[in-house]
Amino acid sequence: MPTPAPRPEEFVPGRPVVFRNGIVITVDTPGVLLDADVLITDDTITAVGQRLAVPEGTLEIDASGGILMPGMVDTHRHMWQTALRGYGGDWALSQYFVFYYLQHGQVFRPEDIYAGNLLSALESVDTGVTTTLDWSHALRTPEYADAALQAFGEIPGRFVLGYGNYLGAPWEWTATPEFRSWIGKFPTSDMLGLEIAFDVPDSEDFPERAAFEYARDNGIRVTTHAGVWGATTDVGLHNMYKAGVMTDQITYVHAATLSPDSYQKIAATGGTVSVSTESEQSAGQGYPSTWELRKYGIPASLSMDTSVWWSADYFSAMRATLSADRSRDHLEAHAKGDTIAVNKLRAEDVIWMATMGGAKSLGMEDKIGSITPGKKADLLLIKNDQSPAMTPILNPTAHVVYQAGTADINTVVVNGRVVKYEGARIGLDLAPVRDTVARSVEYVRSQLGEKDWEEGMHPPLDPTEEIENPYTYQEDSAS
Structure with a gap:
């Protein structure tokens, strides 16, 4: 007789949990395991294999x-x-820049940052x-x-704050006493990390060097938009390399319009690239760069960029x-x-990007x-017994990428804590988050005014040139 499914109230801190009889994509040796178990003790994966012996009192989840x-990782x-x-x-990319950078970004208050982060974290x-x-x-x-950070404290996810300020120069704001005092008190933990987020436009004097050196001297990683058509080019990377600040502590976001020389510099210095495919395809940063990164052996991760444009559906990203x-x-x-033959x-490569690539x-x-013994227990069970798309499962990695979707997410575990089970979040009601966001939207809309609000949402189309069609209907001359 099968073990009864656990009830949400049975998921209590410290109680071991085992997933039984599932297809396990470890993204590690030994690869894909069939009919396998995964045991979680406290916040750690403690065993992976078939028919695992587990401690008495372990909660069992049927993964058949x-x-x-592994839980997925969004790097931007x-x-x-x-x-x-x-x-x-x-929007086109220029409209995004105008809306946030030149017109309306300054109306956002701290509570609006909180509202957006809270909804995004829950999602x-x-x-x-x-x-x-959070490329903040x-x-x-x-x-x-x-x-x-307040939003992160209310949602049981693992977050990294990419501290940025697009209204200021990074070599200036990273040098202020207020910023450095705040950084000095940052509560780094397994659940909360810190990076510095800023870009490097073309310039001869490379003033961003001071910000890179501050990050290096304080052991803080840097994330930067690079290879964005018309915005950040090879010039910035040339200056970075010449100054000796290109290291394995830097992630280059998009990296879609760089020269072979720039890709070589990234590869030689151990950098990684965050690819936002839907963003690059739609906003025009350049062609999504994985086909280039493969040539140079540059590790790639995946990211969603922003929900002001696209969804946060990571299956869509893969x-x-x-x-x-x-x-x-x-x-x-x-x-x-x-003709491409193979x-x-x-x-399996894009699953690696969505998991280990992000971790790297x-x-x-x-x-x-x-899913490796000794690592933190961040896991995702994709299972939907009522979905035609979830049967049969013949090629597990291809199934994840091309068949499964967010509706098939059965269970989510973060740091050993089950936060979603049988398709429902545990103790994470949407209502208070929705109300917080509604208040923020109402405020921002009131600050813009109805005319700017509507025009911002519906940019006017430029006249398009039509090509005359030389082929016209002709009557049958024989009739």
């Missing part, structure tokens, strides 16, 4: 018919913008993204940063990345009159990113 994989999300979800769905947990780097480039003062890479390979081959990028980008590869 499902796929167990502007979480504060989530409160305006979908507002910029028809991350709900969709199996157990670790998120609207932190005008430490009070704004406190608001971002699917789009794999498809974009293969599409470019085909286009390159066709341009030479060739796909170079596989489903954050310097956390020894803690998270794979």
Whole structure:
């Protein structure tokens, strides 16, 4: 007789949990295991294998018919913008820059940063993204940063704050006593990390050097948008390399329009790249760069960028990345009159990017990113007995990327804590988050005014040139 399914109230801190009889994608040796178990004790994965012996009192979760994989890792999300979800769905990149950087970004208060982060953090947990780097480039003062951290303290996810301030120069704001005092008190833990987030536009004197040196001297990683068409080019990377600040502590976001020389510099200095495929395809930063990164052996992670444009669906991120890479390979081959016979990028590769690639980008590869005994227990069970798309499961990695979706997320575990079970979050009600966001939206809308609010959401179309069609209907001359 099967063991009864546990009730949510049975998931108590410190009680061991075992997943039984699932397909386990370890993203590590030994790879994909069939009919396997995973044991969690406290916050740690303690055993992986078949028919595991477990301590008395261990809660059992039936994973049969499902796929167990590591929690996913998002290495670049502007979480504060989530409160305006979908507002910029028809934007070009220039409209995004104008709205936030030049016009309306300054109306956001600390409580609006909090609202966006709170909703984004809850959504991350709900969709199996157990670790998120918040590329928080609207932190005008430490009070704004406190608001971002407040949201993280209320949601049981693993977060990294990428501290940024797009309204100021990084060599200036990283040198202020207020910023350095705040950094000195930052409560770093296994659940909360810190990076500095800023960009390097073209310049001859490279003033950003001081910010890089501050980060290096204080052991803080840097995340920077690079290779963005028309914004951050090879010049910035040349200056970084010349100054000796390109290291393995830097993540380059997008990296979509760089020269071979720049990719070589990233590879030589051990950098990583965060690829936001849907963003790059839609906003025009450049063609998603995994097809280039493979040539140089540069490790890639995945990211969603911002929900002001796109969803936070990480299955979509994996699917789009794999498809974009293969599409470019085909286009390159066709341009030479060739045909691709074997796909170079596989489903297992984008799963690695979504998990271990993200962990490596954050310097956390020894803690998270794979189902390995001794690592933190960040896990995701994909199982939906009522979904036609979840049967049969023949090729597990391809199934995750091309068949499964967020509706199939059965269980999410963060740091050993079960935060979602049988498709429902445990103790994480949406209502108070929704109300907080509604108040923020109402405020921002009131500050913009109805005219600017509507125009911001619906940018006018430029006239398009039509090509005359030489083929016209002709009557049958014989009739």
